[in-house]
Amino acid sequence: MERQRFDSHQEHPPAWISGYHLVYIQEGEGIMRVDGDPLLLKSGKVVLLKPDCCIEMEVRSGKPLFLYDFSFTYTMISDKPRQAEKVALSTGHHMLSAKAAVQLSLLLEQLEQRQGIEEPLAQWKQSILFQECMHLVLSDPVSSEETGGTREAIEKVLLYLQEHYRGDISLKEVAHMHGISASNFSGVFKKHVGLNPLDYVTQLRIAQAQRKLKASQPIELVAREVGFKDPLYFSRIFKRTVGVTPSIYRKHRHTDKIITLLPHLNDYLLALEVKPFATLPYGGNDHINGYLPYLARELQETKLTGSWNKPDMDELVEAQPGLILGSNWFPINLETVKKIAPTIPIILRDDWQSLLLDFARFFGKGDEWKLWMRRYEQKVMQAKSLLSLSHSSRESVMILTVTCSEYRVYGGRRQLGKVLYEDLQLTPPAGITTKAHYVCVNLEQIQAMNPDHIFLTTNNSNPSKEQIKNLKETKAWSSLRAVQKNQVYEVESWLNGHAPIKHSLSIDVAIDHLAANRQKPWEAIGM
Structure with missing residues (x-):
């Protein structure tokens, strides 16, 4: 197996191949000419090539094309006569289904990890993995029309x-x-x-x-x-x-002076490899030097301006930004800000994927968006596979946020609930739907739901933390199944949000607490 890279600025001379080749397009777009006939390549496509044909490659986008190439021969064992005989293998190409593409990516990663190992059992495992790849490619349901x-x-x-x-x-x-x-x-x-x-x-x-x-x-x-x-x-x-x-x-897509007026927008930018010049501080008690804790390292060179809900207008003028990204979250007067630099109001919504796509279109980061979404989908598939080995996949899971005045149980419309209930398909407590944002409940209602697992968080205020302390001292809390089974997990308040990096980290947290096997095989994905 060989992972190959083709760049748009390089020439790729024709190549003659011997033996069968299985080619899987991992990233990028281009054209493969097989004996002169053009074939469109894009992520998720598999191509089975016959021996003795001429291949020409052309990259169609500014981004490189990455593919896996397997060269192989095969033998069919027949009882009549009892001897190995070469048979013709039907060649062709098709797009894998989304599920099959994720499964194939996982198999390829395992194969890549075993490359060069000469130990007999390891080589046997490589052979088994390759056969699983071939079976997946050839058995993936494709309609007769396709x-x-x-x-x-x-x-x-x-x-x-x-x-x-x-x-x-x-x-x-x-x-x-x-x-x-x-x-x-x-x-x-x-x-x-x-x-x-x-x-x-x-x-x-x-x-x-x-x-x-x-x-x-x-x-x-x-x-x-x-x-x-x-x-x-x-x-x-x-x-x-x-x-x-x-x-x-x-005028502004190339600017290196982007200022965000909401710290949570930086999550979207960093997912697309765009770093802001300046941002408002994060107002939570768990901030790290004024930044969201999970973004602090990536933003250490990003300047802070103003307070958590109000920019410093003099500093904005002095910075001479090329672009300002506002939001509908805090009542900041964007009309005043627009006098300093072009300002785009970002409307936050439940669907973080479409908002990330909007950012990608503006900054010309379409390939980065595709890569992020593909890796996220792979991570979800792997997490679901791990969870299927655990009892938690069949038990109820509650997301409980304690504020200074109320208890909130979250559904699956957004934030951490969308990860647990929509992406990982875990079971919410009785009476909570996957389409709800959250419902306010009392302690008696929590007792009636009696979940097997509880993810417990606050709205990141000191009174809320005191309220959690008081909650834990009640008999009703002690009677809950999750408490008795030691399956209450206190998580950071910022985790209960909706943004790409945040959702990716939420999967890690879910696996750490719920999976029987807590090894995270997606760490090699780099999310």
């Missing part, structure tokens, strides 16, 4: 659209050119690609526009070069897709 000519036709459509997105495109003509019914074309295309053809072309055009705007080309010229005849229409579509107008994007 295994036929339709999928290959869609592949050719994608290549055609990537070459001709700048011009006028007639979907009826494209469908006819590739042998697909015009009436069914949009539906078939969306089934295979996930977008309808028009949205896919728009996505191509906007992605190219973002690259061209980096070079400070005039907006009117960029619009024409990516296929928009009307610059005003281009600006409207660009803003709808990216979140800001082309002029703001061109």
